Amino acid sequence: MENKSRRSFVKKLGVSVGAAGLVGGSSLLSSCNQVETASGDTIKLLTSSGELVEVNKAQLKPADMPSLTENQKRGRKGLPGRKFVMVIDLSKCRNARECMKGCQKHHQLRPEQHHINVLQMQDAEHTAPYYMPKPCQHCDNPPCTKVCPVNATFKREDGIVLIDNERCIGCRFCIAACPYSARVFNWFEPRDAEKYEGVTYNIEANVPQKKGTISKCLFSADRLRDGKLPTCVSSCPNGVYWFGDQNEDAVTNGTTHETTSFSKLIKDNAAYTLMEELGTKPRVYYLPPKDRAFPFQGEIEDHHS
Amino acid sequence: MEKTKSPEESRKLLDKITFDLTRSIVKRDELTRFWYFILVMFAAVGLWGWFIQIRDGLGVTGMRDYVSWGMYIANFVFFVAVSLIGFLISSSLQLLKISWSKPISRVAEQIAIAAVALAGIIIVMDMGRPDRFLNVFLHGRFASPIIWDVTVVTTYLTISVLLYYIPLIPDLALLRDRGGDDIPKWKMQLYKILALGWKGNDKQYKLVAHSMRVLMILILPVGLSIHTVTSWLFAATLRSGWDTTIFGPYFVAGAFVAGAAAVVILMFAYRVRYRLGEYFEDLHFDYMGKLLVFVCLVYLYFNINEFWVPAYKMKTAEGIHLRTLFTGSYAPMFWSAQMLGLILPILLMLFRFFRKPLPLTIISVFVLIASWLKRYIIVVPTLEHPFLPVQNVPDYFKHYSPTSIEIMITIFSFMAALLIITVLAKMFPVITIWEYAEEKGIDKEILAEPKK
Known part of the structure; x- marks a missing residue:
């Protein structure tokens, strides 16, 4: 009797300490999705960063999770008054790929599926090679949303191009239309499909992924709603990414948390957009790979497969 | 049209025509059963493949994130292309009062129906x-070319079925009234229902002629749209190889080539199998050969424009695309399609000998295969060369090759199309009897006579 209660006390303590750490760390519980009820007092939870954790049931308070239709509705509308913009500083990238890892975890992607892909680039035969992270460009004139037959991909007021995988019919016209190869398809059951079973679909993270539908970078719209920077921006150890709101004319560096004027940043550094000649009007700006902080290592892959 | 014949002569001739043209309906032998068995078996295997694909995901195909359209889309374009022959032969040529094409129009319409129906399924x-x-209907966005395609494909199918059925009504009545005892009872029952109580008076014939005219005119814009819109599925994107303004007419011209070849092959099959040499005459093959040369030349002209103009400039992305076609991994397929499917046939068919039934049919087989390969070349290589490098993915993402599931499903589409054509041929005459009889100078009143 005594023995049993002590054991349960120890167990409780451990769980509480663990859970407290998690809560303190990044207020995880508010964005937790219930995955599976374990026998006894603990429950398995999937955090918004894609980790599976076990916490005491007693520690739980109901999270603010809107219903599917509510989620889809607000997901289509976007955040009012915002105009999100990303600046990628190519002189800082050294191919650490933390952005890719964080992104794949967040969005339930297989290792070969990339919402963001760090490419090894070489513009002309004798020019210097460099690393170029390539997310969805969130074009203001998006070729992908134009061709969608069912309005499953759409442009929001805040500039983000989103996907509703509850509606997508899997025709893949958007993949053909995108000149940036930004879109991926769920050719099979998505990674860890069984873990995510029964989880309410969050349109702003496109999680859980669904077999036979499209996915792509969403600027971590779910995190933006919580006032956080996108996963890739926060994961970068090298200060490559600036992210912010064009309306406020402010962007914040994901590594240094320094905030600066967006217009000044792109002006001073001669920023450009990718393939601007196509008229897609990207919302992702690149700062040229001049005075690179890290040398290019490795061999450049054949440019066109 | 020949001079009106005497009633006695007319009756005798009509009996012979009816006898010949119902041979396909009456004939039931081992070969027919075997043919049905082959078609149904392969189609069933294909359906099984589709079941696996639905169960496991589209990953069972060779398609991946870069080459995300493959054999299915190429095959879809091919079927849409073949279906366009209905528009050319049973509408355009008829409106131009080109009378030799009359007996062929039902053959063309059979192909049109089968091909466009399968295009929708593919x-x-x-x-x-x-x-x-x-969702296409619930949430359809009219800005997407797919919605235009769905609209025109269904419209084209509807008009094609009507173009097939309306001139069939007098034939059905004729079979109902004069059909031989060797026609199975259930077929006779069906004719009776489908004939809609046709009496064969002038008013009814006028109605048929009038509605046919309306349909023939209606199908002109629809037929042109169906393949133009299909070409826009590609031309509406920014990809090098697809981003071109001539895709509409280029596709339409190519469609006539594929469809004309298919008509020649089917005509030959009927001629041999149902001994219809007197109906699908050498003359018809000769004219079809000339038509095929003509549409091939038009298509060649578009090909020169499509490949020569960008090849002269060799812009970065276009250059990479063209090099894979001309000298790279797709060169064997590209050159054999162009040479064996276009240039050599044009040269050969200029000679009268090669427009005879058998040589023309052999040439048409080559042309048809090349047409299919051409669609494959239009769809796949462009996707293998996006603007940005393909990196950090497994090697099999970089090059597309179809899997056995894809091949099974593609075979299904061919078998199902042939099955539709076979059923139509076994159910209804392959040539419009009353039109043919009229051509031969048989009075309409004789057509309406019941069998003695």
């Missing part, structure tokens, strides 16, 4: 979520 088989097909 596109559903290419979908990642075929269970959500209704």
